[in-house]
Amino acid sequence: MNWIGFGTLIKREVGRFFSVYRQTVLPGLISSGLYIVIFGFTLEQRISEIQGVPYTLFILPGLIMMNTLTNATANTSSSMLQMKLLQQLPDLLTAPLSGLEISLAYIIGGTVRGVVNGILVLILGVFLTDLPVVNLLGTIVFIFLVSWAFASMGLILGQIAESWDQLAMMQNFFLTPLSFLGGIFYSIKMLPEWAQSLSFINPIYYMINGIRYTILGVSDSSFIVSFWMALFLTAIFTTSAILLMQSGEKIKQ
Amino acid sequence: MSAPAIQITGLTKSFGDVHALRGVDMTIKQGEFFGLLGPNGAGKTTTINIVTGLVFRDEGSTEVFGKDTVKDFRFTRSKIGIAAQEFSVDWFFPIEKLLYFQAGYYGLTQEQAKPKIDDLFERLGLDKKRESRLRQLSGGMKRRFQIAKALVHDPDIIILDEPTAGVDVELRRELWQYLRDLHSQGKTILLTTHYIEEAELLCENVAIIHEGKILKEGSPKDLTRELGKAGITVQLGDVVNGMESYLNEFTFTRDENRLHFSVKDPDSAMPEIIRQLSKADVHIQSIESKVSSLEDVFLSLTGKGINE
Structure with missing residues (x-):
């Protein structure tokens, strides 16, 4: 194992997004703040409570999760695609680094961004709404797992994509709709039965409900199921990302 | 007898229907200044990309100091420094930071890399540009930076892919002198070029590659004697x-x-x-x-x- 090389790449990936924090950290905080103010405070007058929780508090775990997974995905996918398009990748591929080391370093970089963004929105929620956190350790573990899983997925997307347009398509047509349909702003019990059934095949539904349980103690799905789903996604995406990197698909000829 | 710095045997590579390499055989001895000569599309870059791990080979073998470049990639890659023909772009970090990253990929700590980086910045006239981003550098400065990146881990083999393409005469001569100095320190240098003058001036041996095959190999003097008019x-x-x-x-x-x-x-x-x-x-x-x-x-x- 090339530990110094591995550590250097992690440092680069983390340093990269911190160096442009106005693009990578602040927007999530601002948009989450706006969701809380606009959706939460205005809709709370019409939807007073869901599952015994005030509406503003109800949406907060979903916002944390959306912020976590979009940032984790964006970090790895954009960094990998950028390195491909700007001719930086040969520096890594000709260095004595294995596919395992490169993929894990990218995933860790994306995980750090996901965790930082998730925790900042959590702090914002506590600050703005007195959000109670029932199980802080569980919340942090969940944020970490989801960050890791979606950083891995982002790496796969970044390696497969050949243009910014393709990457944007994958994020806008799949990730964002799945996040919104996963129950950020509503309980699926408010949906007709057929729509509830559809939600069960949306993996992000389990992520949102898992973190909602650790923060508020309520959720549409069983916490155990959500937790196992998070672990399952982490294992599947991590393995796929490592295998794809080792195969050299789309990055080596 | 010590193993050659680079040994390529029966190397083939196709990209779809295009046969880029059709059985390349080439031996570069330790400490040799070797030129791979050929027109654009002859197979020069494909050959070195296979040796450095950027391209998969179809058939044949590629060895560095007797070790296979695929099986023993950590060893072989740590021995090679490559200055690619294409410039990379980075929006985020100053060039000094990029050199530290490059050294890190090769297993050097910041403390270990510092003297080498300071020396390279001075030798290559980049000292005042440490805090600049790549996009702020001129073409010549970018070329110097490419060479600094190749040398930062003090490799035994230096591969330069068209190092003087697009640089002015003054910088070209400066780079030639620097390469001569590196060679006199015992480094093995593989240069790909389509500037005949460059190969004649610098290389002890050259191989002429055309349409994916080595047509002739030898010292420039022997080749001109044998085949010149x-x-x-x-x-x-x-x-x-x-x-x-x-x-x-x-x-x-x-x-x-x-x-x-x-x-x-x-x-x-x-x-x-x-x-x-x-x-x-x-x-x-x-x-x-x-x-x-x-x-x-x-x-x-x-x-x-x-x-x-």
Whole structure:
């Protein structure tokens, strides 16, 4: 194992997004703040409570999760695609680094961004709404797992994509709709039965409900199921990302 | 006997229907300054990309100091520094930071890399640009940075893919001198170029690659001797009957008072020509020789110039 090389790449990936924090950290905080103010405070007058929780508090775990997974995905996918398009990748591929080391370093970089963004929105929620956190350790573990899983997925997307347009398509047509349909702003019990059934095949539904349980103690799905789903996604995406990197698909000829 | 720095045997590579390499064999000895010469699309970059791990080989073997570049990639890659032809772009970090990252990928800590980075910045005239981003550098400065990146981990083998493409004459000469210095320190250098002059000036041995095959390998001098078209032209003061009989051992043509000799090596042939003409009692008005170049060799091997 090339530990110094591995550590250097992690440092680069983390340093990269911190160096442009106005693009990578602040927007999530601002948009989450706006969701809380606009959706939460205005809709709370019409939807007073869901599952015994005030509406503003109800949406907060979903916002944390959306912020976590979009940032984790964006970090790895954009960094990998950028390195491909700007001719930086040969520096890594000709260095004595294995596919395992490169993929894990990218995933860790994306995980750090996901965790930082998730925790900042959590702090914002506590600050703005007195959000109670029932199980802080569980919340942090969940944020970490989801960050890791979606950083891995982002790496796969970044390696497969050949243009910014393709990457944007994958994020806008799949990730964002799945996040919104996963129950950020509503309980699926408010949906007709057929729509509830559809939600069960949306993996992000389990992520949102898992973190909602650790923060508020309520959720549409069983916490155990959500937790196992998070672990399952982490294992599947991590393995796929490592295998794809080792195969050299789309990055080596 | 020590293993060659780079040994390539039977290397083939196709991109779809395009056969980029059709069985390349090449040996570069330790400490050698070696040139891989060929026109665009001949297979130079594909060959070095396979050695450095950027391209998968189809068949054949590629070894660095006796180790396979795929199985023992950590060893082989740590021995090589590569200055790619294409410039990379980075929006995020100053170039000094990028060099520290590059050193880190090769297992060097910041403390270990610092003296080397300071030395490279000074040697390559980049000292005042440490805090600049890549996009702020001129083409020449970017080329210097590419070379600094290749050297930051102090590799035994330095591969330079068209290092002087698009740089001005002054920088080209500066880079040549720097490469000579590196070679004198015992580094093995593999240079790909389509500047014939560069290969003739710097390389001890060259291989001429064309359409994915090595056509000829040897020192520039040997190749020009063997395959070049050198000549000597003698302007005679008068024509003496029977003088041709003194020149039987040479191939020549006569054009009134002018004799054109085709020779492999003008330096060794000229004294003998003068001696024989003097014996024939011929008055020589002037004599000039045309030395063959690698360009001639290239032309005779491929039927076209290197830049065509």
